[in-house]
Amino acid sequence: MSPSSRPLKIAVVGAGISGLSTAFALKSAGHQVAIFESGDRAGGPIASTEKEGYRLEEGPHTLLVRTRAVAALLDELGLTDRIVEANDAASRRYVVKNGRPTALPSSPAEALTTPLLSPAARLRALFEPLVGRFDDPHIDETLAHFVTRRLGPEVLDYLVDPFVGGIWAGDPHHLSAKHAFPTLVEWEETAGSIVVGAIKKMLTSRGEEKTPRRLLSFDKGLGTLIEAFTDRLESELRVNTPIRKLRRDDNGWRVIYQLGKARRGETFDAVFLTIPVHALPDLEWENATPPANSIEELSTLPYAPCNLVHLGFLREDVQHPLDGLGVLIPRVENFHILGSLFISTMFPDRAPEGHVQLATFIGGTRQPQHTEADDQTLIEMACLDLGRLLGIDADPQFASITRYERAIPQFEVGHDVYRDHMSDIEAHLPGIFLAGNYHDGISVPDLLEAGQHHASRLQDAINTNDFLRR
Numbered sequence: 001m002s003p004s005s006r007p008l009k010i011a012v013v014g015a016g017i018s019g020l021s022t023a024f025a026l027k028s029a030g031h032q033v034a035i036f037e038s039g040d041r042a043g044g045p046i047a048s049t050e051k052e053g054y055r056l057e058e059g060p061h062t063l064l065v066r067t068r069a070v071a072a073l074l075d076e077l078g079l080t081d082r083i084v085e086a087n088d089a090a091s092r093r094y095v096v097k098n099g100r101p102t103a104l105p106s107s108p109a110e111a112l113t114t115p116l117l118s119p120a121a122r123l124r125a126l127f128e129p130l131v132g133r134f135d136d137p138h139i140d141e142t143l144a145h146f147v148t149r150r151l152g153p154e155v156l157d158y159l160v161d162p163f164v165g166g167i168w169a170g171d172p173h174h175l176s177a178k179h180a181f182p183t184l185v186e187w188e189e190t191a192g193s194i195v196v197g198a199i200k201k202m203l204t205s206r207g208e209e210k211t212p213r214r215l216l217s218f219d220k221g222l223g224t225l226i227e228a229f230t231d232r233l234e235s236e237l238r239v240n241t242p243i244r245k246l247r248r249d250d251n252g253w254r255v256i257y258q259l260g261k262a263r264r265g266e267t268f269d270a271v272f273l274t275i276p277v278h279a280l281p282d283l284e285w286e287n288a289t290p291p292a293n294s295i296e297e298l299s300t301l302p303y304a305p306c307n308l309v310h311l312g313f314l315r316e317d318v319q320h321p322l323d324g325l326g327v328l329i330p331r332v333e334n335f336h337i338l339g340s341l342f343i344s345t346m347f348p349d350r351a352p353e354g355h356v357q358l359a360t361f362i363g364g365t366r367q368p369q370h371t372e373a374d375d376q377t378l379i380e381m382a383c384l385d386l387g388r389l390l391g392i393d394a395d396p397q398f399a400s401i402t403r404y405e406r407a408i409p410q411f412e413v414g415h416d417v418y419r420d421h422m423s424d425i426e427a428h429l430p431g432i433f434l435a436g437n438y439h440d441g442i443s444v445p446d447l448l449e450a451g452q453h454h455a456s457r458l459q460d461a462i463n464t465n466d467f468l469r470r
């Protein structure tokens with residue numbers, strides 16, 4: 001049998017969504033897979049729990065599905081009938097201006113009059129197509145510099161900064177435009193303008209790979225997605241089995257793992273490492289080592305810390321209609337929180353009758369010190385800000401906190417260095433593949449799609465590489 005047609009034996013290390021989607025794609029391609037997970041469950045931060053009648057998400061709350069590939073994967077996982085789309089009201093988003101939630105414009109006409117921007121700032125933004133390209137398109141520019149240059153400082157403060165806080169828990173003054181928002185940079189390069197680029201894209205992308213944008217979860221929350229994967233990968237998944245060491249031998253990679261007090265080993269043709277970068281230096285290497293310092297330097301890739309404060313209130317205690325997805329806070333507005341999601345507006349069954357659930361994010365690279373506060377202080381910070389913003393003058397009926405010391409990897413200016421390390425490690429160690437959100441993008445849909453991409457990468461390596469003929 002030729003190397004290209006032989007099904008391979010593959011180890012996938014880490015059973016977050018990256019490991020699960022990669023293992024599923026590899027298994028679907030006919031390979032024999034084993035998934036090693038150090039924790040006692042799969043899913044990483046994706047976990048749905050029930051407490052006192054509230055259904056909580058311990059990490060992500062929704063998937064923004066935009067491509068046919070992700071829609072097809074959900075279907076293949078048997079999830080199509082279990083999808084719950086966010087309520088229509090969630091199409092409205094609030095951003096705080098002068099201490100008050102202000103609806104984001106939902107049409108170009110509304111954008112021309114939005115109170116989020118001053119008349120001068122709106123006029124400045126209208127001239128975006130006339131702003132020249134950057135002298136050197138290869139320069140690694142901060143998102144803040146890019147947006148200010150093209151659209152003006154108020155667009156940065158009131159339209160970009162709050163979203164970057166909400167999605168990346170990050171800071172546009174540090175994030176790299178080309179790494180964190182490559183599409184914007186590409187539109188500037190190809191169309192000379194992000195507005196023109198976006199319009200062109202809209203007109204030309206009625207093609208194959210796109211599907212209507214859907215903001216969704218599942219009947220039992222996002223944990224349903226993890227269950228669907230683990231049902232299909234039941235015999236492949238080994239929890240409580242951390243990988244300790246990787247040893248190159250004549251037949252491939254010997255994966256040494258911990259099982260209770262014992263260390264065991266098993267040989268695989270290839271290994272996909274989907275663990276976070278900060279877990280990489282704990283792995284020992286034998287007979288083949290990554291390039292000097294590459295793992296240590298890669299492990300310094302910054303992550304934003306973030307805490308999630310879940311609060312439940314009596315509906316009658318909240319004056320705001322909560323008619324939207326949630327509210328995001330620009331840095332210049334000086335609040336403690338990054339933003340809050342109106343969970344029971346999106347998904348009405350997430351709180352007991354007569355109650356509402358709000359999920360509030362605190363910390364990020366904007367205010368990392370807040371993540372160290374004790375539980376009571378976090379609840380007080382959230383209640384103080386939500387009280388001001390949403391007219392709540394009562395104590396919460398329910399509170400629960402989830403903490404992440406390293407929530408989201410940050411693709412900051414200088415990220416090229418980390419990408420170079422990733423490429424060097426893979427080039428140096430044939431049969432070792434890196435994957436995970438620091439490698440493939442931070443959103444769950446990106447990581448779902450990456451699984452298929454990694455299966456193709458393996459096939460390309462089989463076709464072009466000699467790692468099978470060690």
Ligand SMILES: Cc1cc2nc3c(=O)[nH]c(=O)nc-3n(C[C@H](O)[C@H](O)[C@H](O)COP(=O)(O)OP(=O)(O)OC[C@H]3O[C@@H](n4cnc5c(N)ncnc54)[C@H](O)[C@@H]3O)c2cc1C
Pocket residue numbers: 013014015016017018019036037038039042043044045046058059060061062063064241242243244274275276279306308404406407408435436437438441442443444445447
């Ligand atoms: C609070 C929060 C909110 C978010 N909100 C959203 C959202 O609304 N929408 C969205 O699309 N995305 C969101 N994200 C981002 C998204 O959830 C993550 O990017 C994604 O879940 C990361 O998946 P991963 O598999 O790459 O990493 P992880 O889930 O971290 O998986 C890595 C796994 O490796 C295991 N591991 C580590 N070391 C070893 C070892 N030596 N051996 C074996 N296993 C090991 C870990 O236990 C872990 O299970 C959010 C993230 C957070 C934290």
